[in-house]
Amino acid sequence: MNVLSTPWFYWAVAIAIGLPVGLIILTELHNSLVRRQSHLARQVSLLRNYLLPLGALLLLLVKASQIPAGDGTVRILTTLFGFLVLVLLLSALNATVFQSAPEDSWRKRLPTIFLDVARFALIGVGLAMILSYVWGVRVGGIFTALGVTSVVIGLMLQNSVGQIVSGLFMLFEQPFRIDDWLDTPTARGRVVEVNWRAVHIETGTGLRITPNSMLATTSFTNLSRPGGSHKCTITTKFALADAPNKVCAMLTRVAAGLPQLKSGTMPETVALGGGEYRTTVRLRSPADDGVAQATFLPWVWYAARREELHLDEADDEFSTSDRVQDALRTMVGPELRLSLTEQQSLVPYARVVRYGADEIVQHAGVVPKGMAFIIAGSVRLTATAEDGSVIPIGTLNQGAFLGVTALTRQPNPAGAVAVEEMTALEIDREHLERVVMNKPMLLQELGRLIDERQSKARRVGHRERVG
Structure with a gap:
């Protein structure tokens, strides 16, 4: 009998050629996916190491060796092959749809309970097909038996099953997603996982x-919906003698400098009566609520004392005459070359103030009302790029001064933020002008300093545009 006319010959040749070629192709594909750090590398490895050799073995047994498909060994190998296909499908579905999903996509936020339901459904269908086509089992009878059994189990586990069903109904409605912030009767926080x-x-x-x-x-309450609508409400109390309009303006100004403030919004402050005030700030996320309050309250403490307001009805006696005279003698006098008489003339018009850590000391583009001389602490000079980002351009320490453009009526070339608690001596412009306008050498030095800071701010902005 001619071997070429036998049915097993072509199957044997196909397996002998196809198996090595398939292994080579899958190996190269696996190496390429590993280099790209793809989530599908494990699935290709499973296909190469197990599914392809097992499939070739089954074809060799059934087609080349002519072993009946009903043989026990063939059935066991076919069942194993079906299980591996099922594992491959589950793994590939998870890798392609969910593991590779962007962080802000719906696939990444999908609760794990839905993934579990999909996996169980796929496993059930796969097992039913294996039992039906490989072992010839009547699947309909099994499902009927399972239906009766599930009723019995459901009665035995009413509480557990009730929680599962409640979770499914609630999540099908999608009242929240992963990373949403919830305010429940027992907890307030961010959803990190949803299971059965x-x-x-x-x-x-x-x-x-x-x-x-x-x-x-x-x-x-779902604090994350609608997006960007979260508000932080902070209540403060001042003395009844403090002017309400002045207090509201100060609180709003301080809140407008919060880093957590949502872009394009402005805080609002209203007087509640009895010395209480409520400041409402729109935040980017509920996660910023605690940080915003922890930043706002210390800033208000410092700002109230600078504005001579009485937070919690407390008086501030920090700016004493002795502190002012000491600062004029040790800091301002040497820097501005002031005589003792000139220093004494500025005492009634100067005061010692404090700024909290990360508080804005000077706004860029605003004409300052006076100069501030740093007594303790340091400030970080900043410039604003065209895209609105704030870029640090330098640091000023003890002995340096801010608001030098007050004498020339020019806007500040740079902003300034306190690095830590900063103490400064502030002198109004009109009183400082009387002293320094008759010092031409000093005015030249101040002019060079203004040009230097303006040039540095322009260089940083130009570098950001070029980058």
Whole structure:
């Protein structure tokens, strides 16, 4: 009998050629995916190491060796092959749809409970097909038996099953997603995980596990919806003698400098009566709530004392005559070459003030009302690029001064932010002019300093545009 006319010959040749070629192709593909750090590298490895050799073995047994498909060994190998295909499908689905998803996409925020449901459904369909086509089992009878069994199990596990069903109904409605902020009767925080039984909420004190059945039967607030609408409300109290308009203006100005403030919005402050004031700030995220309050309250403490207001009805006696005279003698006098008489003439018009860490000391583009001489601490000079980003351009330490353009009526070339608590001596422009206008050498030095800071701010802005 001619071997070329036998049916097994072509199958044997195809397997002998196809298996090595397939292994080579899959090996090269796997190496390429590993270099690109692709999530599909593991799936290609599974296909190369297990599925392809096992598929070739089954073809060799059934087609080349003519072993019946109903043979026990063939059935076992076919069942193993089906399981591997099922594993490959599950792994590939997870890698392509979810692992490679962008951080802000719906696929990344999809609760894990939906993934579990999809996996169980795919596993159930796969097992049913294996039992039906490989082993000849009547799947309909199994499903009927499972239906009766599930009723019995459901009665036995009413609480657990109830939580699962409650979780499914609630999540199908999609009242929240992963990374949303919730305010529930028992916890306030960010949703980090949703599973069959409970929702995991990350709070400031730890991870709070809230059963799905509890969330399904109680009301809660999703602080992240609609997006960008979260407000932080802070209440402060001042002395009744403080002018309400002045207090509201100060609180609004301080809140407008918060780094957590949502772009394009402005804070609002209203007087509640009895010395209480409420400041409302729109934030970028509920996650900024605690940080915004922790920043705002210390800044208000410093700003109230600079504005001679009485936060919590407290008086401030920091700027004493002795402190002013000492600062004029040790800091201002040597820098501006002031005589003792000139120093004494400035005492009634100078005061010692303090700024909190990260508080804005000077705004760029604003004409200052006076000069400030740094007594303690340091400030960071900043420039604003065309895209609105703030870029540090230098640091001023003890002995340096700000607001030099007050004498020339020019806007500040750079902004200034306190690095830590900073103490400064402030002198109004009109009183300082009387002293320094008769010092031409000093005015020339101040002019060079203004040009230097303006040039540095322009260089930084130009470098950002070129970059």
